[in-house]
Amino acid sequence: MIRNAMKRVFAYLFLSALTVLSVSCSKEVSTVLPDNREVVTATVSFRDFTTKATADGDGVAANVNHWVVEVRDVKNPSKIFYREEKDAVAGTKEQTFDLMLVRNQTYDIAFWADCKGCYGVSSLKAAEMLSPVGNKDTFDAFCAAKKTYLCTGNDDISATLTRPLAQLNFIATDLKALEAFVTTAAYPNYEPSDFELTIPVALKYDVYAGVVIESDITSRTVKASEIYGTYSPAAEETTLFMTYVFADSNNTKDLGFKFKSNQVDMGANVTNVPVKTNYRTNIKGNFFTGKVVCNVTVCPNWNEPEVEVSL
Numbered sequence: 001m002i003r004n005a006m007k008r009v010f011a012y013l014f015l016s017a018l019t020v021l022s023v024s025c026s027k028e029v030s031t032v033l034p035d036n037r038e039v040v041t042a043t044v045s046f047r048d049f050t051t052k053a054t055a056d057g058d059g060v061a062a063n064v065n066h067w068v069v070e071v072r073d074v075k076n077p078s079k080i081f082y083r084e085e086k087d088a089v090a091g092t093k094e095q096t097f098d099l100m101l102v103r104n105q106t107y108d109i110a111f112w113a114d115c116k117g118c119y120g121v122s123s124l125k126a127a128e129m130l131s132p133v134g135n136k137d138t139f140d141a142f143c144a145a146k147k148t149y150l151c152t153g154n155d156d157i158s159a160t161l162t163r164p165l166a167q168l169n170f171i172a173t174d175l176k177a178l179e180a181f182v183t184t185a186a187y188p189n190y191e192p193s194d195f196e197l198t199i200p201v202a203l204k205y206d207v208y209a210g211v212v213i214e215s216d217i218t219s220r221t222v223k224a225s226e227i228y229g230t231y232s233p234a235a236e237e238t239t240l241f242m243t244y245v246f247a248d249s250n251n252t253k254d255l256g257f258k259f260k261s262n263q264v265d266m267g268a269n270v271t272n273v274p275v276k277t278n279y280r281t282n283i284k285g286n287f288f289t290g291k292v293v294c295n296v297t298v299c300p301n302w303n304e305p306e307v308e309v310s311l
Contacts, residue, residue, distance in 0.1 A: 063138045065090040066116035069097045070124045072208070074106045074148060080123070081107065087116060101151040109149055110207040111161060114141035124207040127164075129246065132203070134195060134224035139244040141165060143207045163278040164205045170195070170241040170257065174286040195224045195241040196267075199255040201275075202246050212248040220245075240287065247277040259287075 071082040084097050101107065110124040115138040120128040124143070132139065144161040198221045202212035222243050240259065253275045258267025266287070274281050 061113070061140060061142065062091050063115040063140060064113045064142070065092065066114050067095045067097075068110075068112040068121050068124065069099065070110045070112075070207075071099060071101065072108045072110075074108055077108065077208075085121075090115070103151055105151055107149050107151065108208055109146040110143065111145070112141070112143045112207060113161070115139070125209075126213060127205045127207055129203045129244075132220065132222055132243065132245075134197065134222045134241050134243040137242075139165075141244075143205075145208045145210060147208070164207070164210075164246055165244045166247040166275045166277060167280045168197070168199075168241075168243050168245060168255075168273075168275070169239055169280060169282045169284075170197075170287070171282055171284040172238045172240050172287040173236065173284060174289045175238050176236060178288050195257065195259040197222045197241065197243060197255060197257045199245065199253055199275075201253070202248055205246050212246045214248065217248065237284070245275060247275050247279075251276050 065088050067086045067088065069082075069084055070080055072079065073081045082099055082101065084099075086095055086097070088095060112119075112121055112124055112127060114121070118130060118136075118139050119141060120130055127141075127143070129139065141163065142161050143164055198219055200217055200219050202214070202216040202218075203220065204213040204216045205211070206213060224241055241257070251274060252272045254269070254271045255273055256267065256269045258265055260266070270283060273283065
């Protein structure tokens, strides 16, 4: 008679820009399971961490309410050996999965956490960003993969959960200066709107390999009908637009952006913009104004010849 052992795996996710996942196994109770499989209980939790915190939860994973674990046998990686999804209240700090694994078999294990509905994750070999828009922190997501994990008793494994994403921020530094000049009703309202960004990026990501699906890279356009957060011309800086993109092996991108201000199209093209996983890129400067230096001189000499008038 074959006796199988119950294993308990505790996984702890520490999200700080990086989230550490810790898993441990221990032998507890003997039982007989079908297909010679063993129960692996994975308890996954978020712990408190220090990072930039804003009202919408940017940087603190406040919108994460959906968890996925997916397991593939390394001998047959095209098929999913075990998979489970769980929903939770946004900001939930802990989640538990019971995995059914076979002793002495080797697996690739992928983990994913996001805000449900923002990504298609029926396969973590091709996690897909759905209907990307700007100024939505709900597109923040986290993932990790543990490759060639051998299921044995009393094992300890660790992994690091990070964003597969870069965050792009377009920050104006000249709205305060503009407001100082536009003080009467005779001047139009220059409040920006209808921001549009075009950038060549992928919409799909392979969690196991930790790379974008290169064949999916196309020119992507993301729109927003209003600026990010609260518009305040008195502020030294105003974030006009924010968006998440999957970062690939090319760490720089050429991008173009445009927006309307009093129904006038404005915009520019920017080259070699850094786009790296788990990093913010801030494109900052004067979006509405330009400094014009006027050098004025007086020429005191009269033109020649003089004009003579006879009476």
